[in-house]
Amino acid sequence: MSSSPAATRRVTRRVSVKLVRLTVLGCCGAWPTAGAAGSGYLVEHDGFRLLVDVGYAVVPRLQEYVAVDELDAVLISHGHPDHCVDLNPLLRGRMLRDDPPDPLPVFAPAGELTAVLALDRPGMLDAGYGLTDIEDGDRFEVGPFAVHARSLPHSRTNLGLRITAGGRSLVYTGDSGASPVTPELARDADLLLAEASFVDELPWDSGRHLSSAEQRGRVAADADVRYLVLTHLLPGTDPAASRAAARRHFTGKLAAATTGLVIDFDR
């Protein structure tokens, strides 16, 4: 894996081999509300900075923690713009300078980034990234992280991601309707970061590709995860109601994501 020329600048803030740290950069479902951002999760271990999803307004948030040229890799669940559009300014920020860092490794389902990569003129940002297509069942390494990807049902190809390092596992659903694969992927995970667009009732046309907090509580209980973090709440959804709905089924640690939430997993 290539390393950034800015590596020396990381020392004071780097997350050690003893920790896996999750930082929520944005967690709005569908579109960002005032002062907020779309899906973006910084996952760090042993000095490596992995960004999982890069939705609306995530890049200005990211830089409150990490410079754009200090990021080591990006992993994208699916190609809806609230999950990937800020890949464009991220690549601009790395490329439009005199000393661009090495190309950014980007992992995404095949074809899902076509629209976001077409925002600038063809070729302009090509030297700034190396794109690896990932698909259902893939197991691969990103720096110190082992990743297992499983397809979960959505209106376009969406990969659930099990990310493991230092003996700790974080499972992220992307956006997805109910599937027996979700508890399978999340089995015994330390943390399940689960899209919960709705509280409990789902609109008739949404159940195949999105989930409720109540459903995620049931999945977390079934999979015996230690910590459930509800995310991607649609604007206007009450986080307390979402937590209560998940709590009907899940007795473990529980939170609704907020911008700037940091969760450390000790070894």
Added chain:
Amino acid sequence: MSSSPAATRRVTRRVSVKLVRLTVLGCCGAWPTAGAAGSGYLVEHDGFRLLVDVGYAVVPRLQEYVAVDELDAVLISHGHPDHCVDLNPLLRGRMLRDDPPDPLPVFAPAGELTAVLALDRPGMLDAGYGLTDIEDGDRFEVGPFAVHARSLPHSRTNLGLRITAGGRSLVYTGDSGASPVTPELARDADLLLAEASFVDELPWDSGRHLSSAEQRGRVAADADVRYLVLTHLLPGTDPAASRAAARRHFTGKLAAATTGLVIDFDR
């Protein structure tokens, strides 16, 4: 011009017929730095809210002032993503609700929004906007504003915009290299909001499509504008140096744009 169903909610904050108000929502050139946003300028008069350019992370900023369904129109200088990409979440925020407002009038050079409108699946947001192509020389009305558009040189079609209401004129350059049309468009304006990517020296390959603060100071002096606001400074550019460069030529009121800057033009 259609009005939003949310009109009744505006009363407490609406800008009266006595004022034209400019609010800078974002002003980063090329890509947004920590906590910042791309180009986005809210221009208000007589209760009408016009958004000029909708760059990266502008929609979360906009909502610190105006709900997405309270916006009355959008005017876009050109199709680079740092000037238009947040049209996508703006339309999502208006459409993905039970009671969507009337379609948003959007004015842009022909074809410049093709990439941003392709971020979601074809047709998904079509009912949310009405697109009017504008071109060099056009004069048109947007609510209480009279707009005059002139083509200014850039790497893609870019329209400079003279926006007049209540006897006050604001001229916006979009991104543009040197042109005799700029001082012509800006003649005697109350405010010239001018892209100034660089301080004074321009990289050899940038002079045809971007400008320096020094050049903008000369234009402001030539056009006899009252107030010059430098904007779109590239990340890392020193605003004090930019102001000093413009000051070599221009003796009027002068500022470098900052997020949240509000300028009121009294009648």
